[in-house]
Amino acid sequence: MIKSIFAICTIIFAATTASLCQTTETSADSIPQLFEPGRISTKYPNRDIAISPDREEIFYTFQGYKREFSVIMHLMQINGEWMEPVVASFSGQFHDLEPAFAPDGKRLYFASNRPTEEGSKKADYDIWYVDKEHGKWGTPVNVGAPVNTDKNEFYPSVAENGSLYFTAEYEGNKGKEDIYVSRYSDGKYARPESLSEGVNSETYEFNAFVAPDESYIIFSSYGRADDLGGGDLYISMKNEQGEWTNARHLPAPINSEALDYCPFVSADQQYFFFTSNRSKVQQADKYKELILMMESIENGFDNVYWMKADRVLKTH
Template sequence: MKTSFFFVFSLCTLFGFGQNEIVVSPALDVLREFDKVRDFTMDASGSESYFTIQSQTEDVSVISTSSKTGDAWGNPMIASFSGTYKDMEPFFAPDGLRLYFVSNRPLHDSINTPKDFDIWYVERLSTTAAWSQPINMGTPINTEHNEFYPAVAENGNLYYTGDRPDSKGEDDIFFSEFKNGTYSEPISLGESINTEGYEYNAYISKNDSYLIFGGYNRADGQGSGDLYISFKNTSGEWSKAQPLPQPVNSKQMDYCPFVDEATNTLYFTSRRTSNPDGPMHNMQSLVQFLNSYENGNSRLYKANMDVTKLRP
């Protein structure tokens, strides 16, 4: 149950079982009341965040935002550009002036029928200005297939998930170089990252040097979906992806990474449970489990972790 889960980690910290002990905890206390939350992005100042709140059936998927005052995050609000269609997977550009996201909204307001999922963005003139109306990224990024989970480095290079026919298997991580103000034709990253299975939800570091992404049911994983990291060498080649350690990866689905590089904090989504195999002897224990944070629904977590130390 929730109490025992955090008690274990508290003991590790309290009695100093190692300064590098990885502690996993809920990301934002103000999101505890929402039963299905995923995706997280934050601006460079660490005071403005966006995330996705969904219904259990995911028929409703809304991008919301929260601002931090001091050490406390404020109550979430629906983003100005969201709430009508299925929106998710926000990602801040490093300068904070553009926010990428995924939506099934139609290309034009005159069309009421949702389409496949595309990558969109909103932009603003300053970090205190209002967001523009959503803008579709267009070709060559968006196609008649689905595009998901955009992530952009400081040099403008774009990484995202695609289910295109040129994938190596199922969903792949695709890359498009930003050069001379335009995006190149996307390519599926190499076999050090993509496999015949599912790869998805890539976070790219600001300096374009490492990639954290989700891999499903891999032999070296904990089970279900796990988070993996790959590093780019000086010749531009990616190292063989390695799984992130426990307790970040669990037996349940772990996905949607984001790194606050200023504080070495990893944010991610997980469907972990505090008592996945334990008995439910009475209604009280069942209700307590269902109302706990680790009840198998999508929740946001954070971990103190310098991922750059995993470089081989």
């Protein structure tokens, strides 16, 4: 039986002193590397990775070339072996994407355009969740108002205190898209609030990952002066006054001339993951060379990359 890189990486995740998985050229702590090439990172569009706190489950989004479909894929580790990806039990009928674990690993949030009532139609995306009971993921539940509206809500991320961070394009935004937070108290979500100017700007901010203790937030933005191209990753730290500091642009080669987005940090805060549609396809004058490049993994469709998190989480 062929060993998966996942099996090796599981040992690494569990041992803080272990060395990183090695690639043919560099190690994952120096520059971003494709995560599990050939299984998760493939020649097809794959994005939005979420790894359970116990490191035994992985969810990610698999999409069609033209977004004809968008499903959440599921991998499980059984007896130390990673199984092949399958469509998640709660996905496959509607456009689902952007899975995110609650910090305790017992709930999984995601975005979906599925209807709130059977037989009805829905045009916009809401935030949903499934709970894990007796080892199985249950029926999707709509988070409901005031988080969900008749506008799109995307990319959930949940703090230990239950606060729900997400992307939305509402009237009165600071920019084109803002990152919002809805505080959770007494079993209810409060009215969402747009984050301060330390995070949100006059342009697009989207797809944020918040630390469980809300000490930092990593997000994407498009159109800022230091944007390298298609949209870049930024990090804002929370200061002693509880305010979000001015976001810092993450350096190349984390950011690139392509779209770099969908950040995620492992529960042990050791590894940083993100999605990028960067490409190694180049001009060529031979048909076979062009075909080989287009059949390669880094052909311009979304892939998941990973690296050591300390370079990302360092303070200003």
